[in-house]
Amino acid sequence: DGGITQSPKYLFRKEGQNVTLSCEQNLNHDAMYWYRQDPGQGLRLIYYSQIVNDFQKGDIAEGYSVSREKKESFPLTVTSAQKNPTAFYLCASSRRALNTEAFFGQGTRLTVV
Amino acid sequence: AQTVTQSQPEMSVQEAETVTLSCTYDTSESDYYLFWYKQPPSRQMILVIRQEAYKQQNATENRFSVNFQKAAKSFSLKISDSQLGDAAMYFCAYTPPWAGANSKLTFGKGITLSVRP
Numbered sequence: 664d665g666g667i668t669q670s671p672k673y674l675f676r677k678e679g680q681n682v683t684l685s686c687e688q689n690l691n692h693d694a695m696y697w698y699r700q701d702p703g704q705g706l707r708l709i710y711y712s713q714i715v716n717d718f719q720k721g722d723i724a725e726g727y728s729v730s731r732e733k734k735e736s737f738p739l740t741v742t743s744a745q746k747n748p749t750a751f752y753l754c755a756s757s758r759r760a761l762n763t764e765a766f767f768g769q770g771t772r773l774t775v776v
Numbered sequence: 777a778q779t780v781t782q783s784q785p786e787m788s789v790q791e792a793e794t795v796t797l798s799c800t801y802d803t804s805e806s807d808y809y810l811f812w813y814k815q816p817p818s819r820q821m822i823l824v825i826r827q828e829a830y831k832q833q834n835a836t837e838n839r840f841s842v843n844f845q846k847a848a849k850s851f852s853l854k855i856s857d858s859q860l861g862d863a864a865m866y867f868c869a870y871t872p873p874w875a876g877a878n879s880k881l882t883f884g885k886g887i888t889l890s891v892r893p
Contacts, residue, residue: 705782
């Protein structure tokens with residue numbers, strides 16, 4: 664079945680450590696997105712990519728990094744520079760023309776301990 | 777920059793009744809797309825309905841319909857015959873029509889809808 668897969672579902676990180684969240688899609692979508700969801704804040708865009716080997720910062724990119732080496736993969740690294748990384752992270756993909764539906768993964772809950 | 781505003785953080789509706797969720801947006805574009813997404817307790821985002829700005833007719837999907845007021849930049853979602861399974865967080869979203877490097881999907885803060893049995 665086609666879809667978008669995020670892993671792991673739950674992730675625990677010690678302060679000062681970098682951690683990478685995985686996002687893979689087999690929908691042949693060009694565009695991929697990372698959002699952060701906090702209570703009362705809605706979905707805030709971290710990074711997005713419209714094509715392979717190209718990506719743009721979203722509204723809250725500080726402390727995060729991404730890569731887009733393959734069309735189907737868009738991993739997000741939460742670095743130690745991110746001041747408050749505990750949150751729910753959602754990955755999405757869509758065809759390059761955004762008038763079509765965006766598909767979302769099931770999310771990763773990151774907790775810093 | 778485009779912004780999407782959902783000013784009501786929470787709403788409640790009686791089962792079988794009708795409820796309207798509000799959304800306003802700001803853009804300088806004349807053509808664009810608007811969406812309502814649903815996030816149930818499982819947290820899996822699901823598309824509810826989509827509206828193309830150049831279409832005057834309001835979109836409808838079964839019990840879900842929108843009231844699109846382009847001049848007022850308003851995009852409300854009406855849920856008729858509310859069911860317990862409609863309880864979720866609902867997000868309004870905007871996207872420009874072009875697929876350039878800076879094209880992105882912008883969301884509002886969401887509204888939590890509860891359904892009373």
